[in-house]
Amino acid sequence: xxxxxxxxxxxxxxxASANVVHVPSSTVIPGVGVNWGTMASNPLPRNTVTxxxxxxxxxxxxxxxxxxxxxxxxAGTGIEVMVxxxxxxxxxxxxxxxxxxxxxxxxxxxxLHDGGVDIRYVAVGNEPFLSSYNNxxxxxxxxxxxxxxxxxxxxxxxxxxKATVALNADVYESQSDKPSDGDFRKDIKDLMIKxxxxxxxxxxxxxxxxYPFLSLYQxxxxxxxxxxxxxxxxxSDKNVSYSNVFDANYDTLVWTLKKxxxxxxxxxxxxxxxxxxxxxxxxxxxxxxxxxxxxxKLAAKKGTPLRPGQLDVYLFGLVxxxxxxIAPGHFERHWGxxxxxxxxxxxxxxxxxxxxxxxxxxxxVQYMSPQWCVLNEENKNLTMIADDLSYxxxxxxxxxxDYGSSCNxxxxxxxxxxxxxxxxxxxxxEEDACDFNGLGMIVKTNASxxxxxxxLQIVGAGERLKLAYGVSIIAGxxxxxxx
Numbered sequence: 039x040x041x042x043x044x045x046x047x048x049x050x051x052x053x054a055s056a057n058v059v060h061v062p063s064s065t066v067i068p069g070v071g072v073n074w075g076t077m078a079s080n081p082l083p084r085n086t087v088t089x090x091x092x093x094x095x096x097x098x099x100x101x102x103x104x105x106x107x108x109x110x111x112x113a114g115t116g117i118e119v120m121v122x123x124x125x126x127x128x129x130x131x132x133x134x135x136x137x138x139x140x141x142x143x144x145x146x147x148x149x150l151h152d153g154g155v156d157i158r159y160v161a162v163g164n165e166p167f168l169s170s171y172n173n174x175x176x177x178x179x180x181x182x183x184x185x186x187x188x189x190x191x192x193x194x195x196x197x198x199x200k201a202t203v204a205l206n207a208d209v210y211e212s213q214s215d216k217p218s219d220g221d222f223r224k225d226i227k228d229l230m231i232k233x234x235x236x237x238x239x240x241x242x243x244x245x246x247x248x249y250p251f252l253s254l255y256q257x258x259x260x261x262x263x264x265x266x267x268x269x270x271x272x273x274s275d276k277n278v279s280y281s282n283v284f285d286a287n288y289d290t291l292v293w294t295l296k297k298x299x300x301x302x303x304x305x306x307x308x309x310x311x312x313x314x315x316x317x318x319x320x321x322x323x324x325x326x327x328x329x330x331x332x333x334x335k336l337a338a339k340k341g342t343p344l345r346p347g348q349l350d351v352y353l354f355g356l357v358x359x360x361x362x363x364i365a366p367g368h369f370e371r372h373w374g375x376x377x378x379x380x381x382x383x384x385x386x387x388x389x390x391x392x393x394x395x396x397x398x399x400x401x402x403v404q405y406m407s408p409q410w411c412v413l414n415e416e417n418k419n420l421t422m423i424a425d426d427l428s429y430x431x432x433x434x435x436x437x438x439x440d441y442g443s444s445c446n447x448x449x450x451x452x453x454x455x456x457x458x459x460x461x462x463x464x465x466x467x468e469e470d471a472c473d474f475n476g477l478g479m480i481v482k483t484n485a486s487x488x489x490x491x492x493x494l495q496i497v498g499a500g501e502r503l504k505l506a507y508g509v510s511i512i513a514g515x516x517x518x519x520x521x
Contacts, residue, residue, distance in 0.1 A: 066388040067336045069350040071098025071118070072375070073309055076108065077359040079464045080498035082380050084111035086400050087357070090380055091117060093398035095388065100308060100352045102164060104145035113155050120159040120352075121145065122204065123186070125166050125175055131185055132178035138185035139192060147193050157199055161245060161308070162186050165206040167226050170365075176226065179203060180233055187240055200242040203233060204308045207248050207287055210294040216275040217344070220290035221297055231298050238300040246291055247309035247354075250283045250328070254319055255367060267331025278343045284310070284332070285342040292344040305345065309354035311375075314383055316368035318442025326384045329353075329375075330392070337390025360435040360464075368437035379403050379496050404497040410485035411462030411472035412455035419477060423450075426474040427457050434460035438490070445490035452487050459485060463495035 074087065082090075088111045091099060100120040101108060112119055123131065123141075131138050149155035162183045166175035187201040209230055212219040222230040237244055250265040263270030264283050272281045280286040288305070295303050312328040313320040332351075341347045358374035376382055380400020387393045413423075430436070436457050438445040445456055458478045465471035472478040485492040 066095045066097065067333060067390050069098075069348045070333075070336055070388065071100060071120075071352045072096055073100045073102075073352050073355040074108075075102055075355050075357070075359050075362070076105070077361040078357070078378060079360055080378075080496055082357060082378075082400055082403065082496065083498065084108050086380065086402055088112055088115060088117075090376075090398065090400045091115070091356075093401070098352070099356075100161070106145075109145070109149060109155055109157075113149065114153045116156060119155055119157045120161055121157060122161040122164060123182070125163050125171075128163055128166065128175055128178045128182045131162070132181035135185050135188060138182070138189040142186065142189040142193050146190070146199065147195060150195060159243070159245075160186055160190070160199065160201045161204040162201055164204045165247065166203065167209055167223075167229075168206055169208065173225075176229060180229060180236070183233065184236065187236075187242070196240075200240060202237060202242045202245050202306075204245045204247065207246055207291070209246075210291055212290050215286075216273065217278075217280070217286055217289040217293050218275050220293040222294055234295060234298060234300045234303060238303050241304075243304040243306045243350075244291070244295065245306045245308040248284060248287050248307055249310065250287075251312050251319070251369075252366075253283050253287075255317065255369075266328055267335055268327075280343070282331075288342045288349075289344040292342070305350070307349065307351040310351055311354035311373050313369035313372045314374075315372035315444050316364075316370070316437040316440050320369040320372060320443070322384045326386065326394075329386055330394070333386070333388065333390035334392065335390075364437060368440045368443070371435055371437050376400070378493065379405070405494045406463070406467050406497060408484070408494065409467060409480050409482055410492050410494075411458045411478050412481055412485050413451050413458060414477055414479040415451060417476050417479075418451075419475075422475055422477060423454055426477055427454050430457040430461040430474070434464045436460060445487075448487055448490060452490070455485060456490065456492060459492045463493060467495060 072091070084107055092115060097116065098118045099112070100122070102122040103124055104121045109119070109121065131141060146157055146160065149157060163175060163179050166179045183201055183203055187196065190196040190199050190201060208223065209226060210220050210222050221227070234244060254260050254262065254265045261271045264281075267282050267284070269281050272279050273286065274280075280289070288307070291305060292301075295301055310332065312325040314322050314325045336349055336351060339348045341349055353375065355373045355375070357376045357380065358372055358378045360371050360378060362370045364370050374383070375386070375397065376399070380403055382397040382399055385394035385396055387395070388397075434457065437443065439453055439456060440446060445452075448456065458472065458474060462472045462478070469480070472480050
């Protein structure tokens with residue numbers, strides 16, 4: 039059965055997920071974890087995601103905040119956790135140390151009990167020194183880092199749980215593109231030296247996000263093969279040969295740390311991955327190619343030329359997020375190993391042995407009614423279509439329509455129907471969300487076209503709770519009636 043047919047068929051099923059024995063599909067490479075982001079209009083229920091992690095043998099996860107229900111869902115799983123502090127919270131934590139102590143009490147130590155959450159790191163900020171932020175967080179990130187680590191120490195957990203900063207690889211650079219010429223970016227060099235000295239002093243890791251896809255996306259002349267791990271183009275640097283940009287980027291950081299007196303500082307790759315839609319080079323085929331090469335490399339435990347051995351890496355990401363900002367590119371909403379509904383995208387072997395097969399899908403996923411919103415061709419008003427199409431795409435996810443993307447080859451009617459349906463589904467299939475000045479109509483037949491999926495919205499955590507509450511009321515009334 040095709041994925042489209044499966045969605046249409048399974049939307050009405052309610053699968054029981056309780057009392058499921060979780061047997062990992064494979065052994066994940068030591069040191070490898072995944073990023074779990076939740077910026078979706080209807081995210082999968084947290085326990086569903088946690089079970090999916092366990093089913094696939096994932097034992098390390100990185101979060102972007104400390105959302106209590108999310109962290110609680112990881113209790114008792116044995117999964118190692120890195121929690122995050124969003125950039126908009128840095129100002130508070132950079133001030134009074136008591137605010138940091140309160141944060142640690144509410145978001146860390148409350149979970150540290152028998153059967154609790156195995157928290158290992160706190161990422162203070164997420165890529166706070168991006169040039170696009172115009173120095174907004176430059177003066178508060180380091181004080182926040184210091185206060186959080188001090189608060190962890192005061193709570194008696196600083197030896198086990200370390201504070202760090204999740205940094206983009208643009209905090210260092212090489213004018214010649216050779217690793218040995220690497221150093222911190224001039225505008226933040228003094229700040230970065232303070233941060234790495236502090237990390238070294240506290241035995242905390244340097245967390246860096248490395249994206250070979252972005253090297254290809256941002257540079258028109260970038261050699262295609264150098265983004266992958268199959269060989270081809272190489273660069274030489276001080277008698278060291280590099281055949282892929284991941285190793286070259288990683289060792290540029292190694293050189294940077296060495297030049298600034300912390301050559302033995304532990305490095306964790308906080309994010310690395312490949313998107314599957316929203317750009318001509320973002321598709322399942324290339325994502326599989328990238329992951330196959332990366333995982334094979336990680337399984338071999340050869341490291342990089344300057345840092346041989348096991349690498350610590352978090353794959354990015356777990357599930358697609360249709361609410362992420364598309365300012366960096368429309369591919370931003372398609373980094374997941376799984377689609378929005380927890381269905382795996384392509385065969386992969388997280389053990390790195392090359393025994394590729396589909397990952398274990400999310401269980402117990404419920405879909406909304408099998409209905410779609412499409413363009414009413416009998417009431418087609420070409421003068422209004424442009425405005426309604428623009429309106430739908432300004433509020434819903436139309437990145438699949440981009441050049442080279444999964445739904446790029448449809449005609450105008452198909453594009454409009456796709457946009458209408460994305461808006462309709464995102465708004466919970468409300469009838470008014472398929473009006474579009476009379477241009478839209480609701481159909482019961484799957485509207486997907488060829489390889490372009492017109493998705494059905496899933497029932498998220500909030501809707502599931504309301505559904506369960508309603509069912510419990512009905513059950514109670516029936517019980518009262520019969521007794």
